[in-house]
Amino acid sequence: MTPAPRHHDLADTLICHATGxxxxxxxxxxxxxxxxxxxxxxxxxxxxxxxxxxxRHPYAYIDWEHAITAxxxxxxxxxxxxxxxxxxxxxxxxxxxxxxxxxxxxxxxxTNIARVTTAITRANG
Numbered sequence: 001m002t003p004a005p006r007h008h009d010l011a012d013t014l015i016c017h018a019t020g021x022x023x024x025x026x027x028x029x030x031x032x033x034x035x036x037x038x039x040x041x042x043x044x045x046x047x048x049x050x051x052x053x054x055x056r057h058p059y060a061y062i063d064w065e066h067a068i069t070a071x072x073x074x075x076x077x078x079x080x081x082x083x084x085x086x087x088x089x090x091x092x093x094x095x096x097x098x099x100x101x102x103x104x105x106x107x108x109x110x111t112n113i114a115r116v117t118t119a120i121t122r123a124n125g
Contacts, residue, residue, distance in 0.1 A: 010044065049063060
């Protein structure tokens, strides 16, 4: 079994894998900038698919639907702020996942509001 990638390597691989897909890249960048979800073994092992392609380049992507299902079923216990970041990133990364901004933005501090603003701006090109 391949060891789990380090936080920074995983963040770089997620962002690189999403290159060219502005919303997906914005979602990956938000999760990486938040510095919480990629350090959690429960999230990384259940919500991220990673490996090496046939050309020996690494890939990684987040299964946003699984992440939100796990969050909603309390399999990923976290603070309201952490949940808000995950919900916003999931909504950016998968257009089928809605987010109720009025419910999640109130739990974010100024630093995380800035991260979300950056992600939304990035997602819009």
